[in-house]
Amino acid sequence: MVKICGIGAGYVGGPTMAVIALKCPSIEVAVVDISHSRISAWNSEKLPIYEPGLEEVVKQCRGKNLLFSTDVEKHIFEADIIFVSVNTPTKSSGLGAGKAADLTYWESAARMVADMSKSDKIIVEKSTVPVRTAEAIEKILTHNSSKGVKFQILSNPEFLSEGTAIQDLINPDRVLIGGREGPEGHEAVLKLKGIYDHWVPEDKIITTNLWSAELSKLADNAFLAQRISSINAMSALCEVTGAEISQLSDALSKNTKIGPKFLNASVGFGGSCFQKDILNLVYICESNGLIEVANYWKQVIKVNDYQKSRFVNRVVSSMFNTVSGKKIAVLGFAFKKDTSDTRKTPAIDVCKGLLGDNACLSIYDPRVSKDQIHKDLSMDSEVKHVSIVSDAYEATKDAHGICILTEWDEFKTLDYQRVFENMQKPAFVFDGRNILNVDKLTKIGFIVYSIGRPL
Ligand code: NAD
Ligand code: UGA
DSSP: OOEEEEEOOSTTHHHHHHHHHHHOTTSEEEEEOSOHHHHHHHTSSSOSSOOTTHHHHHHHHBTTTEEEESOHHHHHHHOSEEEEOOOOOBOOSSTTTTTSBOOHHHHHHHHHHHHHOOSOEEEEEOSOOOTTHHHHHHHHHHHHSOTTOOEEEEEOOOOOOTTSHHHHHHSOSOEEEEEOSSHHHHHHHHHHHHHHTTTSOGGGEEEEEHHHHHHHHHHHHHHHHHHHHHHHHHHHHHHHHSOOHHHHHHHHHTSTTTOSSSOOOOSOOOSSSHHHHHHHHHHHHHHTTOHHHHHHHHHHHHHHHHHHHHHHHHHHHHTTTOOTTOEEEEEOOSSSTTOOOOTTOHHHHHHHHHHHTTOEEEEEOSSSOHHHHHHHTTOTTTGGGEEEOSSHHHHHTTOSEEEEOSOOGGGTSSOHHHHHHTSOSSOEEEETTOOSOHHHHHHHTOEEEETTSOO
C-alpha cells in the first residue's frame, strides 16, 4: 500500500489530502500538523474549517484510509510521498520584509523530512512558493539526510478556491506537475501522476519543468487578481460617466477572448493569497532587476487598496460627511461567501476605516465567529463601538446605513421592507458586492449605492 503523508492540515492540506483519500482507497493518507488544536478539530465533529462538502468527504474516509495526527515524525518516516502544504506568509521582518515569502515553515518541514527519512521519498510542493524554491529544498534535504537516501522534489501547486474547494479538487481545470529533467525526475512525475489518474482525466494533467510549475502558480494568482483590479478600476470610471459596471462586465464576458469569470466588481479582493503572492512576485522581479515588471504588478494591489478606501469614503461622504455616532450594519465579514476565512478580508479595512470616523458598527456574518472578528479588528480600545450579532435583522435595527461586504446568499433574500421599517431615515445601503436589486430597494425607500453604478 502506498503511503502518503500530508504536512500541514490547513485550508489546502486538509481538503486536498481528504480528496486523495476519497479517490484512492488503496492509498493510506496521514495528515500531520504541529498545531494540536487543529488536529484535534480534524478528529472531532466540528472541523477546523468550513467548506461545503468537506465534512461528508472526511467522514467517509476518516478512520479508514485517512488519519489526522500530530506525530509528524512517525508519518514522515513511513511515507513514500510527502505533500507539503504549510503556510508561506509574507515576511514581516528582515530582508524582503513586507514582500518576500517567509519560508520558515517550509524549511523546518524540510529539515524534519531530512531527519526522519530512512528510505527514498518524493517531496511534493503544494504550498505556493517563490520560483526556484525546490532548489533550496533540495539543498536542505541532500545536506541533512541519512546516507544513501534520495529525494525527488516535485512542484504540484494547488489551484482550489475556498468555498468551492471540494468541487475544485474533485473536478479540477487542470493538475500541474513540475519535476526535474532526467529519468529519476520523470519517474517521480509519473508516480504522482499515477495518484491523480485515479480521478483526473489524462488531458487535464500537465507536466512541466520545476520552475515553470512554481512560477505558473504565482502567475495564475497574479492574473486573477489583476482581472479584479481591472474591473474595479472600471467601476470607478462607471460611477462618474453614467456607464454601469454590470452592463460592462456582461459585454466583456461575451468576448470569447476575455471570458465570463472574475468580472464581478467588488469592494476589493481579499483572502490569504492574492496579495501575498503578488508581493512575492514583485520581490522576485525586483531581486532580478526587473523594476518595470515589479511596478506593473504592484499596481494591482494599489488599485485594490484604492477600491477599499473609495468604498469607505463613499459611505462617509454620502451620509452627510460623517458617520460619527451613527450605527452602521456590516453584513458579511468573510473574504467571500461559503467560507469562515477572514484572512485579508476587505471587511477589516472597511470596518477600520469606518471606526476611524467614529461609526458604531453592528457586524453579522453567518460563519465567522465573534472571537475571530475581535481578533481581526484588534478591538481592545474600540470595543464599545462594535457589536457582533447573530442575525441580519438585529444588525440593521435602528441602523443609519448598511454595508454589504460579503456576498452571502442570505443577504439577497432578506425582507428588506422589514429592514427598512426598523432603520433610521434616510436609510442607506452600500452594496459592496453588487448582489441587491437596486430598483426594488429604491422603491422601498432606501438610498442605494452600489459599486460601479452611476451616482
Ligand atoms: P494554513 O495556515 O491554513 O495551513 C498551514 C498549516 O501548516 C497550519 O495548520 C500550520 O500549523 C501547519 N504547519 C506549519 N509548519 C508546519 C510544520 N513544520 N510541520 C507541520 N505542520 C506545519 O495555510 P493554507 O491556507 O492551507 O495555505 C497553505 C499553502 O497553500 C500556502 O502556501 C498558500 O499560499 C497555498 N494555497 C492556499 C490556498 C487557499 O485557498 N488557502 C489555495 C492554494 C494554495
Ligand atoms: C484564489 C484563486 O481563485 C485560486 O485559484 C487559488 O488557488 C487561491 O486563490 C490561492 O492560491 O489561495 P480564493 O482566494 O480562495 O482563490 O477565492 P477567489 O474566488 O479567487 O476570490 C478571491 C477574492 O476575490 C475574494 O475576496 C472575492 O470576493 C474576490 N473576487 C473574486 C472579486 O472581487 N470579484 C471576482 O470577480 C472574483
